Amino acid sequence: MSKRTVAVLAALTAILAVGIGATPGSAAPTRLAAAVEDRSLDAPTVGLTACNGGVQEASYVRMQDVPTGLAENGAFLPLPGATVPVNIPAGDSDQLVIIFSAEARLQGQALTYVAPMDFLQVRILVNGVAIGPNDLTFTTGAGESDATQACRRVTAPAAAAMVYTVTVEYLIVDQGANNALTGVLDDWTLNVQVSN
Secondary structure: OOOOHHHHHHHHHHHHHHHHHOOOOOOOOHHHHHOOOOOOOOOOOOOOOOOOOOOOOOEEEEEEOOOOOEEEEOOOOEEEEEEEEEOOOOOEEEEEEEEEEEEEEEEOOOOOOOOOOEEEEEEEEEEEEEEEEOOOOEEOOOEEEEEEEEEEEEEEOOOEEEEEEEEEEEEEEEEOOOOOOOOEEEEEEEEEEHHH
């Protein structure tokens, strides 16, 4: 068993022990809930949605194998080069399936296995509006490959074609505001599939 697994199991055992010892009238559950508040999990949800399409019409792919250094900044920033314009013909409606994958590293956190953890968040946007699982924790660790995807139907008015721009943004979240975090996104691929 790895050191990380042992540490996670120890933390879970401690949390369960506190929870079991608490009585219904005690203040322990409130303190426990506050102690494990995790912004990577507490975003509003959308629930189950459908985004159906038909025959694939096009696929646009952007790839980057030069590492992009990231710094803690408090706001989402665009990932350089992760932009794909998609032309939708006049009067057409299409499905966009967007897949983003990358090697990701987050550095500077003291412990990578104690919740709530610092994390690197990634989101996909179409014309500046976030779509898909937008509370996505892309990585909390020192190096791993991750992926996310999103789907959206887009339309163009009958009189004119329309361009939809797909972009990717990132955010480094320092939950305790007590670390100087940096990160890297490397070997990333942005794939936009257009279907009827």
